[in-house]
Each structure stands twice: as structure tokens, then as C-alpha cells.
Amino acid sequence: MTDYRTVRGGPAVHLRTTDRSAVPPRYPTVGELTARAGALAAAYPGRATVRRIGSSRGGEPLTLLTVGGGGGRDVLVVAGPHANEPVGGATALRIAEHLVSRECDDGPGAATWHLLLCLDPDGARRNERWLNGPMTFDHHFRRMFRPNFYEQPEWLHARSEAELLPETRALIDLQDEVRPFLQCSLHGVDVGGSFVQLTRDLPGIARPLARSAAQLGIPVELSPFDAFFWPSPGTGVFDMPPPSRRDQFAVALSSSHASTWYHPYAYGTVTAIVEAPMWAADEIADASPHPDPRGAMAQASRTTERDAAFLAETAERVRSRIPAHGMPLLLTVDEFLRSCPSLVDEWRPESFGAFPGGLGGFNRAQVLALTIAARRLVLRTAGMLYQAVEACGPGARDVRERLDRFLTARCAAFEERCRPRWIPVEDQVEHQFRVVCAAFELAAGGAHSDGTAAVPA
Secondary structure, three states: OOOOOOOOOOOOOOOEOOOOOOOOOOOOOHHHHHHHHHHHHHHOOOOEEEEEEEEOOOOOEEEEEEEOOOOOOEEEEEOOOOOOOOHHHHHHHHHHHHHHHOOOOOOOOOOEEEEEOOOOHHHHHHOOOOOOOOOOHHHHHHHOOOOOHHHOOOEOOOOOHHHOOHHHHHHHHHHHHHOOOEEEEEEOOOEEOEEEEEOOOOOOOHHHHHHHHHHHOOOEOOOOHHHOOOOOOEOOEEEOOOOOOOOOOOOOOOOOOOEOOOHHHHHOOEEEEEEOOOEEOHHHHOOOEOOOHHHHHHHHHHHHHHHHHHHHHHHHHHHHHOOHHHHHHHHHHHHHHHHHHHHHHHHOHHHHOOOOOOHHHOEHHHHHHHHHHHHHHHHHHHHHHHHHHHOOOHHHHHHHHHHHHHHHHHHHHHHHHHOOEEOOHHHHHHHHHHHHHHHHHHHOOOOOOOOOOEOOO
């Protein structure tokens, strides 16, 4: 598969940022995040501190880097809420390295920044196999790991306090401790564009989002799968609807209100979920009418149904042979296979009758967003099943070879459909950094009249 590189273009952006030399050319590992945070605290003992706020299920430390101490306001940045989205840790370090370079902590932009370097270090370590590239679909999906929904610490789905994951418990305790006026959750969508989801209004955020994205060659998503039903006050910005309104497709187990995004809402916190893509798909920003949305969604439904049947049959052939260390992979595979009938039904053209204008009014961005969601689920599932089969040893060679061919074909088809461009890690980080800075300025009441945003003092 082609190793796509970003194509720069668009107008210049005049965000007031500092030098980017500290941004690494690749994603840092969990160990590197912790080491760099410790080195930063040692180099700036009066400005930065590191502490352990808890432990993961696997015993990994949950490391908090705190910078600043002025203004009487607190900002919480949560990196690595999803195990397969490593950009946030690098962005958190980018923020910290900028903050310690400032000469003072007072003034209208002053605040204490609490940077949780990785919410799911156990899952993140399982993704370190693909971090050094090559950055291709084929390499990525064969090595990525994303835990099943009930093992993701971002969600508050437990029925009781005792059932909370330790990572979740540590995060909500931290939220209760610092009561941030702004919380930023850092995400890295694999394919698509950038967008921001909000728990409260943040007027003006669309402009700096668009400016940064244009400079760095990153498309801004018009209708991301995660926010398909949400009101949009500006391009790429989505306000979470109240609990009484439809929040997600039925296939999505998550609910925005049952999340750590909303836990600090009672404190007046605005939470911004900031997405920066690994691969850009330019059509995700195309508002022109799709020539055949009914045909496209019918094909997506049929293809997903066919691929799920193949994966279900393959999983049954090896289920009894998968060793214990492969079971987390199988749990996620089974979760997809259980939800697939709902997804297939929702993707059928007749299911879109409730949309304003019906399916016939869908634009290219909407159709591509749903197509990406369907193909992403298939490839993630196939990739994790492939890893589980690898763990079975030589006795599962025939199954592994069938899955190998399936993955090769589906990655090629996905590439052909969405025409991905790899966004260099330093550009992913810089974009996310700028959007966080803009959110800070707007939440603090410090937006500039020209729509640019100053980085925090």
C-alpha cells in the first residue's frame, strides 16, 4: 500500500505559538511519556511537578504532569483515553514544554494545567507495535488494539462505584479535586478529518479550528460518525445534545452523557473533545451532493454483512485454540460480531427516512463518514482477530493465511475509497495543540477579535 504523506496548502495561520522543535517525528511510547515528564519536572522544579494519581488494571502508573500555578483557574487535559489513539500524549508534552518556557504565571491567561499523560496505559502499550511504521493501513490494522467498550476507561457505564475501572476512578477523583473550568480530551481518529465536540457552547472555536487545519493540510469533518446527530454551531464543531435527544447510532454502545466528559459538568466545566486525524480523507469536508447516496449505503450494508459473516466463521474455527493472552482481542472481536446486525440494519437505505430530506439529501461528506465507520469496524475486527490467530501458533496457519488475504484486500479497498493522506505526527500534534489553546482562550474569555488565539501565558 502507498505510504501517503501530507500535502500542504491553504492560507497561512497566525496563531501565536512557540517553536515546534520539541515535537517528536513519531508518537512517543508510554515509557517515553513518563520519562519526558519526569525530565521536564526535574529541569523546572518551580514550574512543573509529576505525581501518580492511580494505577491501571495492569499496574501501570497513571502519571499527571502539572504546570503553572497562577490565576486561580485549572485546566485538565486527558491524553490517551482510547488505546489506539497515541497523539494526545505528544500533544500534552507539547503544551507542557510551551508552558514551562514562559517567564511568568500571572496575567489574564494564567492557569494551572493538569496533564494526564495516558488514561489507558495498558491498552496503549499493546499499540506500540505499530508506532514506528510504516504508516500504512496494512501495517496499522494488523497491529492495532482497541479494548471492548466495557474496558475503555473514558465511559461511566458501571452500575456501582465498586465496578468502576481503576483508571476511571482515578480520573473522576482528579476531576472532583481540581474542578477544571476547561477539560480537553485528546483523540486521534484514524481516518477522516479534525473536529471538536463540546459539552457547553464555546462560541468562536470554529474559526481557529479551520485556520489551523487549513495551514496544516487537514480537512475539517462536516458530519463525523460520532456526532452525526448533533447540532453544529460552526463547521467541524458539534454540541452534545441533551439526554432526551438521539445521541448515537444504535450500534454505538457509548452515550456521551454516561462519560467522563460530563462528570465535571456540575462544576461549570466545559469539555472539548479534540480530534486530530492520522490519515486525512479530503472528501470528508465535501458538502456537495452525493450522486447516489442510496446506492452507496446499500453497498456499505451488504459489504459489512458479508465481511462480518466471514469474520464470525473464522473466529469460530479458532476460538478454542486462542491462548489467554489473546482473549482481550477476542472480546473486542465478539463485541463487533454481536453489534453487526444492528449496524447492517441502520446502514440500509430505508433506515434513513427519519433524516430531514431523507437519504437523498446526503452530501459526499456524510456518505464517506458512514462508509469509513463501517469499513473501520471491519478492519479493526479483522486485525485483532488476525493477532489472536497469530497467538495460536503454527496449528492455525491456514486460518491465518485466509485472514491475511482478507486484510490485504480490505485495506486496498478502503484506500481506494477514501484516498488517505498520512498527516505527519508533528502536524497532528501542532493542530491539536492550537485547538486546545484556542479553547482555553475562548473558555477564559480571551478570544482575539480577528479569530486567532493566543497560547496560554
